[in-house]
Amino acid sequence: MSDIIGSAGKNHAQLINDFEKTVNFINRKYEEEILSPLTITLGDEFQGIMKNVASSVDAIIDMEEFMIKNKFEFKLRYVLNQGEIDTPINSEISYKMLGKGLTESRKKLEFLKGSNDRFQFSLEDSDKTLIINNAFRILKNIIDRWNTEKDYDIVSAFIQFRDYKKVAEALGKNRSLIWKREKSLNLESYFSAKEILNTISKI
16 A cells, blocks of 8 residues: 655645556556556555565565656655455455455554655564565665755666766766766665665565
């Protein structure tokens, strides 16, 4: 489950359009990894069911990077909860399903609204839960310092190319400047946290 942070003070038409683009992107990209598609439920929230933890982690990171690439002016809160669903899983739309897993997810999302975190994972493996939550906390502290207009183009180029020389060429910028920006944007730590998440989520 996920919701938009501070949606009340934003341009609703543009916000919902960008939110829908983000959800649709993930549903297309992860079609084979989704049991019940991400479905917007209350205008500024979605819920869905993934096949496993690894694809869930990948999808959340891809959502964040998709929003950066497109310079969307909003942030999301995410809850990933591993739990039971009592009713048949709806493979067409994430409605009309009941179970402890969904109830717990809703409570955790409400709880998350009162904290400074944007990511909350609750898995059957407590050690994996701890590592993933801490790694996402690192990602959040890095991402939330980036500025939409000043930083997102450079960050997106680094996500695509990784090498500062290729980024400089793609953006038509001085190599030394891009090297310095890589350091100031803390991109090395960002990619390290991603690698930790990609590794631990598959174990």
